[in-house]
Amino acid sequence: MVQGAVGTGGPVARRDQVSLGVLVAAVPRFKVDEAAAVCGVAEQRRGGKLPSHVTAYLTMALCLFADDGAEEVAQKVTGSLSEFGVWNAAWEPPTSSGITQARKRLGRDVLRETFYRVAEPVATDETRGAWLRRWRLMAIDGFDLDLPDTAENAAEFGYAGNDQSRSTFPKARVVAVVECGSHAFMDAEVGPWNRSEKAMAVSLLPSISSDWLLLADRGFYSFATFSAAAQTGAALCWRPPTQLLLPILKVLSDGTYLSALIDPAIRGRQREELLEETRSGAKPDPAAAHVVRVVEYDVPDRDGKELICLITSITDPDAATAAELAGAYHQRWEEETANGQLKSILRGPGKVLRSKSPDLVHQEIWAYLLVHYAINSLTCQAATGAGIDPDRISFLRTLNVVRRTATGTAAFPP
Incomplete structure (x- = not known):
């Protein structure tokens, strides 16, 4: 499952393993794959194109880090994750335009279908x-x-x-x-x-x-x-x-x-x-x-x-x-x-969505709903285990913890 990187001696995630570790528990990859298959979105593996499940998690990451540019988000979440190791330095990071093109290939329906399954x-x-x-x-x-x-x-x-x-x-x-x-x-x-x-x-x-x-x-x-x-x-x-x-x-x-x-x-x-x-x-x-x-x-x-x-x-x-x-x-x-958690805390007060076309708007909204669901699932499970009302756990503090644990330092070439 995990192979060593040349010159690093450490574990490296294969390209098809790159994911947001903090989200995979609530949004498991197999459900993303099922949704892509139902929507007729083919898995991309050639020509440097991002696979559909990677694009799905990157789109969710764009919602998790709403203040950052697409390339910066990619560097944050394709770095060192405890579940998957480090990003292979031989694989060049996706550019902003590359991420946009991948999102267009993913289409408006895959993340909606994923939400229904999750x-x-x-x-x-x-x-x-x-x-x-x-x-x-x-x-x-x-x-x-x-x-x-x-x-x-x-x-x-x-x-x-x-x-x-x-x-x-x-x-x-x-x-x-x-x-x-x-x-x-x-x-x-x-x-x-x-x-x-x-x-x-x-x-x-x-x-x-x-x-x-x-x-x-x-x-x-x-x-x-x-x-x-x-x-x-x-x-x-x-x-x-x-x-x-x-x-x-x-x-x-x-x-x-x-x-x-x-x-x-x-x-x-x-x-x-x-x-x-x-x-x-x-x-x-x-x-x-x-x-x-x-x-x-x-x-x-x-x-x-x-x-x-x-x-x-x-x-x-x-x-x-x-x-x-x-x-x-x-x-x-x-x-x-x-509603306030999604609009004012996760997205940010007064913020406009990223997407400039209707298909990507739909995709982005469903990504926000998935990220919000994942964070509140974590909060509810923690509160229930502690015997307290989930209202007593701050969404903002939980979000900040999730953001910290979702990032890693990627070894990208200059």
Whole structure:
């Protein structure tokens, strides 16, 4: 597996072994190879071209070291790694243009396919803050990323605002599902700025598991979206829009009450009849209506207090109390934490992505998601082993440790 370098006496990694040692545990090479095969990306081994798995790890390294140029990143991560030895000095390092060409050959889909093969829940039964009774706490939300201002990026992703007052850079919109306990991204959809978060969320619903409690803010509610999420068998706890009418069907022992969500296409007398049937205890057709439990509570704010209203598919107070659901809903902010980790710490505040073409933008975003997943997997495992909440471990400090251990001194010729 490892051969000696002429004149060094030390171990040398073969070219096809070069990898980011800190990432291979979370993103193993065989999954990258599988993803490349599924996407029809041939392994390059001739003419000095970088193999696809090396390109994949280099692309992730570009996200790990967002402040550095491509050649500098290559020198950092193709140096001395404890798992693979040192870089063979006889092999010239890739240039910036060589890395870009390799990334173009890799294409937009390989790292997305790799993410789908890698991402899975990280929290265990012992992870603090990850559960509400038998349900794994998950949240869905969106964020945006600034892109280089090229004609290609502008055409595919667009700008925020309008012609009179638009954003400086094109923006990509990302809607993602996060495991609250670990902050790890589980699934994502990448699209143009003008595509709504609600529409993008629909494509993520098939990946929902029945042992999840999915949390969502009011921007994601529509009857169709709630219905599609409910059909997965997962428990739901969403904040509805303020204008949504929630008729009282029955007041429960804990002060919460049952209500009905009715398809807005059903109106007039038919709607009233459906509501009366539901009030009498009849189970409605899920295509037409859903019985939900409404939890209302006050939280202090600068104006005094704010009334929070939640709708949940957990209709039995014995299965989850109102206080438990209120506490669980506020775990939705862990999604905001994850978004901030990726945008403001890993990428850096106010930073624009590197990629000047749409294919490479997609590739880079999935690389960021993979690196973020790997770091939070490490954090969650460490916190669970220590018996503490992963929130108590600094993402920045962990990132700095990862950056230090991912680098090595490569013996490059002058």
